[in-house]
Amino acid sequence: MDFRTRVRDWLSANLTGEFAALAGTGGPGREHENVELRARWEKALGAAGWIGLGWPASHGGAGADVATQVAFFEEYARAGGPGRLSHIGEYLLAPTLIAYGTKDQCDRFLPPIARAEEFWCQGYSEPGAGSDLAAVQTRAERDGDVWRVTGQKVWTSLAHLADWCFVLARTEPGSKRHTGLSYLLVPMRQPGVEVRPIVQLTGTSEFNEVFFDGAVTAASNIVGAPGEGWRVATGTLAFERGIATLGQQIGFARELDEIVTVAHDRGLLDDPAWSDRIVDAWVGLQALRHQALRTLGSGDGVAPSVAKLMWATWHRRLGELAMDVHGAAATLADGEPYELSAAQRLFLFTRADTIYGGSNEIQRNIIANHVLGRSRRG
Amino acid sequence: MDFRTRVRDWLSANLTGEFAALAGTGGPGREHENVELRARWEKALGAAGWIGLGWPASHGGAGADVATQVAFFEEYARAGGPGRLSHIGEYLLAPTLIAYGTKDQCDRFLPPIARAEEFWCQGYSEPGAGSDLAAVQTRAERDGDVWRVTGQKVWTSLAHLADWCFVLARTEPGSKRHTGLSYLLVPMRQPGVEVRPIVQLTGTSEFNEVFFDGAVTAASNIVGAPGEGWRVATGTLAFERGIATLGQQIGFARELDEIVTVAHDRGLLDDPAWSDRIVDAWVGLQALRHQALRTLGSGDGVAPSVAKLMWATWHRRLGELAMDVHGAAATLADGEPYELSAAQRLFLFTRADTIYGGSNEIQRNIIANHVLGRSRRG
């Protein structure tokens, strides 16, 4: 049986019963939905061996190539699989450990990720630093057998669910910018860690502030040498997106379908001005797909930035289209206190698409550095 | 008889005979048309007292207020009056002389402008300096009773017709940027001046390079003190546009009308996608008008930059619309060697609209300086 069929069969057999309610829930803008059930679903995924597909076999993975991983994401999206909770561990931490960690670290941390027994969150951004990831003020001091971490992180997705956080902290007092940072693995469930959700414009929450006040982690929980944190953190930043892109686009297509349905029901499709606008959205989605197919795994330095700018900008415009096809009715919410329709949620959360995960401005800086050479700033 | 009627009557009585051929000719993108006849037309305008309407009566003008001057431009545009040749003297030099010049200079230079006996051009921009007007390398040395001017100016409209040029030249050797510049009035018809037309993307020419090689002007032909040239030049830069705006918009409306006619003839107007696009162009034109009416004469510091950005951007889009309504036929020229249709000329020359007379980037710098405070650059 080919891989795709295997994935499809497993999903259709398992996304049933209590899990049937998960279809289409979770993910960006909807991370607040069905959290406990999704955590159980992750364990089912892990038990079936779907987590860590791309890790090398030597590290407990399936050593799947890019095309195979893409196939998984596509089938998962097509089946309406819910937004993932273990992806930060699987796609951000694990490649980092595999590239820069010790064997002991891999042995300790990879299996619980693969079994969805431990969830992770990412402690990079800090308040007031915006997109400037090197403006780290969180500090960690070595104290005997442990690191003591004090500081504040922000925009931390899923921190409230996470068991661990990988933290960029300043371990050389007085160091500046990219120097003197270390990459620490810090347990979240301890007295020195406080998580406060950030309520976003949708009225829901999926990002958090995380306060470390003398939080403790074992001295061995450092990836790379002390002071090498910037290299470790940026070496795997590019893992963040890419492979998931084609699956993400299936979700986009579903959103566009809903828009088409509304436009049809409201009798707009006979009006060429409306159908042209929808055709443009559809063409843009095809262009996203062509871009992903051409650049996936190509190692092209600007490809991730190009892809992020393309999809975030396209998706934001899709959110506007979703509202416009509803017309004035789109100004009414679905219910009290602030229950939003799918179109409204899409519309509002896509304003965040162009900011989180590297803002449009940061992506433009990266591309410009590549095309025009580095500039002094940005 | 009210002023408007007087203007209208005069135009309908005079834009006849040989001058009838002038209707709609000249102006940006068409400065190469009917030059000699337009020069005679300017003399007729001057003889009738239409040049210098806004100058104070003490300087030989009519002391007309802004509304009256606007009325003249509107009626002139409505009658299809040709692109002006004396406007650089009338609207750029004359206000400068009135503000900063001596009585002798006003007596010497204003009357020939008002009679259209002497045409002027503006010697500010230099090759390689782009929008950086302070990057002046042209130098002038005092030599007994005269200044000797050496250097090169560029983007000089109508230089090939001009009798005089007002030149920003460096008179203090070794001075930098805005300091050490002087504002000199230099006769064009002398051996030390060479004018070379710049052929633009339309295949026609209205800008020039001007080479000064020891060109001479009397010591008295300096406006303001030596070294004060920057203040004199920038003090009247804002005169450049503004009052002419509402007349310019009548020309824009005529261009839009032509587009509507083509769209109608090609059966496009029954298609809402096309009619919406034309409505948007029309709405944009109304917005230009509202903007001009609200800010004319308001002394609002950013208003000229806002207006320039608005009209240049709108006009560029109009040029694209003009091509699009023709479809594939727009790729064929009207004749050999490179005769362009009105739509093609509009389309191509509007690419210059966003560059000359202060590029979009320069206008954005000016607005940003106003809103955000000055920055180190730009």
Add this chain to the structure above:
Amino acid sequence: MDFAFTDEQEDLRATVRRLLAKSDVPLWTKMVDELGLTALAIPEEHGGFGASLVEVAIAVEETGAALAPVPLLATVTAAAAVDPSTPAGAALLSGLAAGSTVAALAFPDPAGPALTATRDGDAYLVDGTAVHVLNGADADIAVVATDSGLFAVPVAHAKRTVHPTLDQTRSQATLVFEAAPAERVGPSAGPALSLLRAALAVESVGVARAALAAAVAHLRTREQFGAPLATFQALRHRVADLTVHVEAATSSAWYAVRVADTDEFDTAATIAKLVATDAAFEVTGECIQLLGGIGFTWEHDAHRYFKRATANRLLAGTPADLRRELTPAALPRSTGVRGGG
């Protein structure tokens, strides 16, 4: 045409702005009792100040900039639509001027059946459904646009459904009238929609301006990569473009206000609604981007500006609707041949 404000008008703006800056509660009471903002354009003989729509628009623009959740726009547009020469209109205006009554214009769904008024002896009965009635939760009197004129109906006589809204700073209601007793307050519903559109345009100017000011303040104070954000040219140019949007919105919105007494008003108000609400939408959306992460938090006001701008853009005629309404003006002859200018 003179767009300049008189000294008195500038004073009014400053006074309204001062009150709004205090975030006083009860704000509405103070707006009405202390400043008499609902009385501005009502004739003196009906208890008002006899000022013009310009004064009203100043108050609406400032109230929009503050996103104040008060029924000012609803009440003053209703007041401006009422014909003072009708007896019931005169009475209603007195109540509005005194601030004892909150009113709102009520229109049917453009895609649905019209609202109708039928004579019943000396009185009238209104039937039909009005949708998206602004500040419908607060209104005492609905000023209803029917196909036979403008009618005042006590909201108590309608079935009112107050909806939760995307923009939480302004309520909306659906009002269902079933033979609701009504009084005639104007011969034609004609100018009512244009008044609402012009007011939404002017309000959107205030919303856009305030959002941009918040973003500008952020850029001037926040540092990144070792320099204030306000020194980054890409952001500077974005701010310049947004300034152009605000300027264009201001001009078209105020043009409509200035021609309110002319034949041009319907077209000008439609253009103003299109230009100003599109501009406010663009500006408030981009301000979220300029603010970065905090821009999409609930805590920051940026999303409130954006949601108000979104609502103003879609209510009382979407951009798509407005373009179609403007088509005859933009393409006046089916021959496609028009006179210059």
Add this chain to the structure above:
Amino acid sequence: MDFAFTDEQEDLRATVRRLLAKSDVPLWTKMVDELGLTALAIPEEHGGFGASLVEVAIAVEETGAALAPVPLLATVTAAAAVDPSTPAGAALLSGLAAGSTVAALAFPDPAGPALTATRDGDAYLVDGTAVHVLNGADADIAVVATDSGLFAVPVAHAKRTVHPTLDQTRSQATLVFEAAPAERVGPSAGPALSLLRAALAVESVGVARAALAAAVAHLRTREQFGAPLATFQALRHRVADLTVHVEAATSSAWYAVRVADTDEFDTAATIAKLVATDAAFEVTGECIQLLGGIGFTWEHDAHRYFKRATANRLLAGTPADLRRELTPAALPRSTGVRGGG
């Protein structure tokens, strides 16, 4: 799907680029005789190299980047449309492979009558008017898309009007056929238009890339206000956005090339034409802006890129036409309800 080029394909690209960089005259002779570019995709049994459309597209992209005034695109699209299993097609391909013949695809005005072919004994007669025939001034053979298949007609048998063009680097002709003797070279005109569109898309990628490279070179060398233009963030971000356009154009154009043998080709070629020519239009236009004053001089190549991009955008289906053609694919069921993905 693999978008990667083989080493041989990269070599081909480098070779073509080297030749074009020399601005050799006669360029066309060298392209044909030395590199055999017209023979690339022609089967070996007809004198070609038997390579794929990928190799052809590489040559077209590079020739576009150089704005070389040679009939390469016209000839190779005609060659690709011809069915080698037809006797006349096989003969024509031999001539094209040898470079002794220049061909061009010929289509009717979409708004006018179709081109027709009628049987006349063993031969055919073609009637009708073909418009905007690319490189129509140079073509010996018109490969004519009629409603009954693809026919080769010697241009000598047509009334040819060569037009002056906005884009002076490529000629266009109108060809009027009146019972012109013709040979059948393909059963259906079907893929001909898609081949032309895909080729124009790929060529536009080259045009956009070259224009952007020229602007980037300018920004890196020119100083203003005491600093290289390449350090101004507003310009840097503009270049980033244009890079995104070029990338998107590259992906959609090459996607079409890669699926040329599948059922998807017509849709993919139409999307590629829309995406890539719109992108090239935007990029080449903005490059004029980035270059400033010299950007709109006749002397600089910027306007030539812009004019080629303009022509490619409007020929073989305007953006408005293409959108309408794509509507069934984008909105496949009139119910508006579609399956996910």
